[in-house]
Amino acid sequence: MALELKNTSLKELAKIYDYISMCTHCGNCKYGYEWGKTANFAAMLCVQGDKYHFDSYRGSRGKAAIAKGLLSNKLQWSDAVAHVLFTCTGCGACQQMCETDIKPYILRMFEALRSEAWKQNVAIPEGIKKWSSTIGVNRNPYLEKHENRLDWLPSSIRSSLPKKAEYIYFAGCTASYRQKSVALATVKLLQKLKVDFTVSQDEWCCASPLLRTGQYDLAKEFVEHNKALPDKYGASGFITTCAGCYRTLSRDYTMDPPEGYIDKFGKMENVKVVHTIQLIEEMINKGEIEFTGSFNSTVTYHDPCHLGRHAEVYDAPRNVLKAIPGANLVEMYRNRKFSFCCGAGGGVRGGFADYSLETSAKRVREAESTGASVITSTCPFCWRNLTDAIEMTKSPLKMVDIVEILEPIVKRK
């Protein structure tokens, strides 16, 4: 039996077939596991497999089988293929578990598969099609008007911001249009901490939703637009509060494939990308932050996939939480590289709202089991999905972003 490359018309897939073929079908990707002197972990990590059960949905092995099937003409495109492809949140748990040479290419393969799906006559989720049809005009996937993007920013703060600064605070679409409290808390926090930053008057979506759903052609102008912002503001870096924006700006804009997309969009040169939590941790370490109050709660931290597995930022949020007076950090069983996705990513929240919320409810129940009263994170998109699940399940948990915890109780030394 051979899986020969026969369908070269699937260009995005065909060019990485050498890597796709490295999937041996071993199934390591289907379950989270590690055992050793310092680790003892066993749990299901694949949110898609947890919901849809069949091997096609479970880990990367099923999607690799679909890719191989399509490339070898053993499988034809169908709505069922699209369903498998678009119900994956791209959380990266399968990539974390994989030990073969396909590993670095797994997420790129998912996105390449989706990119090919757009060219076929198959059922792309309506929710995704809807925002995709307007994002070129609105510059955000929330069907909101672009001119309202800065509505979250009070005019008093807006007028106080410099025209040129070291950093641009890149709020991202979710914090700009939905979790405005996170964007506002971030700006207030950065001002309190006397960080040299400004807010762009013309920020566009970072293109994460486009890249994650395989819409490369649409993504191009977004990447090019945002790449030009630092020059415009004399800035040498971006600060984000969104894990998705962080992943996209720091990886997709700057790295070679398979980690990034500079093969398609060119490289963003000499621009530093930091997540707020990294900046705060650094300032705490330098002794530049003074706590003026406390946060007397037991807190559990949810690792956003785009900051955790995708960017390997695990310690910074925990170190910051541990530094907050009164905060008692407790971990969920599935944490750090073995975290369980909130269910929102990869276009799933827009495409499959019920499944996305169901997944989030699983995470909320896990957070409850720690005895925490607060669940915190570093991503407004996770914030939204977890909050919706908290409301749906009538959970006693309260969702708060770390910047919202910090903002009222810190000042610059």
Add this chain to the structure above:
Amino acid sequence: MARGNKEIIAKLEQIVGPEYVSNEEANLIPYSWDLTWAEPRMPDYVVMPKTVTEIQRILRLANHQKIPVIPYVNATNIGGLCVPEEGGIIMDLKRMDQIIKIDPETCYAIIEPGVSHAQLSAALKATNPQWEGFEFSKGFEFGWGVHPASASVLAMAINHGIGHLNGRIGINSQLLSSMEVVLPTAEVVKLGSCAYSDSWHSFLPLPRMDGLFTGWMGTTGIVTKLGIWIFPIRPYRDVLTIAAASAKDITKYMVHWRHYSLCDEVTAVSWWLAQIPITFPYKEKPKDAPEFFSYTVISGWSEEELEYKRKMWKKVVQEEKARGTQLIDFEYPEEAKRGRTELPSRIVGSTKNYSKSCGGGLAWPGTFAPCKSWPILYEKWKEIYIRHGLSPATRFTDYQGAHYGMLRCMTPFDKRNPESVKAARNAMVECVRAGIPLGMLPYKPPVEYMNELNAAADAGYVYLMTKIKDMLDPNNIMNPGKLGIR
């Protein structure tokens, strides 16, 4: 694209619910092949039952409609066992994933087919051996193999999988204590002590009817619950290593060392298997490199016990060297040693060591053979492999019992290339053919190996096997085509 027919789908949906049935090719294709060179075959349906009653109803339907049923959990058997030779229903048992009981006093566990190595090992490590509340030590273990941690413990055990304790207590199918089976004709039967009480501790002293369901590759029924013996984790372990100039030398050392029954495992790997990844295509071994490397795992309840075993091992090595056996002092890297004592392991259990950069194919002639035959067969296999452009990445492991054990050759190949697939298959079938007259028997055998076995078998054996199969599965619905007899 959908396969099968709507009537069957509707009936399966009635049994397990619509979300656990599919006939969409997108969902079927991952079930159509495995790691090996087995020819892909599309199933027509996949169904995921949760209960024994659902399995019974699916089997009644399958008998009525004469549809093949292939039991499946993870398909990591490296033998094409779950590839549906004649299409039909893949019965994916992952949802039956309960560890029903761990009895820390009588030292057995009862598991469902979907229980993974990851799940069971975590649960056993958290359970302490005890009697009437007094805990003797920390944690239990089973025979953990070097497969992905997502693999099914039950499927591995009933198909004669091996584990890390095979030198001390035997292969995993020797550690079964009771079972519940749904017969192909849908009756539920219990075998062993559980047929008489709630205790799942032993098959003995009853007739060993569990043999009707072990090693049959899912062709005689569906094992829905399995009792397995579990073993206290010994707190002290060490890995002792050595190399040898030839297969003959390493075999002499291994049988001598295992003679004392002091190790959990003794294994040797050829130079090609010691490479990470295995060289593909074939590359010549450097002239000054040893032909074989061997590790043995010893364990104990105290450092003194371990020290005694070390002394005995050194004595064996000295005696062998004294009589001219060409052993070469060799220390494994720490990471490699850790890989032998921290099983199951995602790293060791992955296909990382075997498949890197070669197009994703992995298969083996995996066999049990008398140790006496190992060196002879190794030389034959080596010639066959090199002729086909493959590396003879061979492993010997001595099992508890008579001096016999595993002889296998992990074989990466390029699935993108039909010639590579053909070469791998031809080489392996040739190896099996060469080995059978020397006592070698393939385990978890692909159809091609079964054909070789049947051709060489005692006629009475094949007659009885056929008769048993016909009796248990009159419509030949259970994983048909795998035994090469129907």
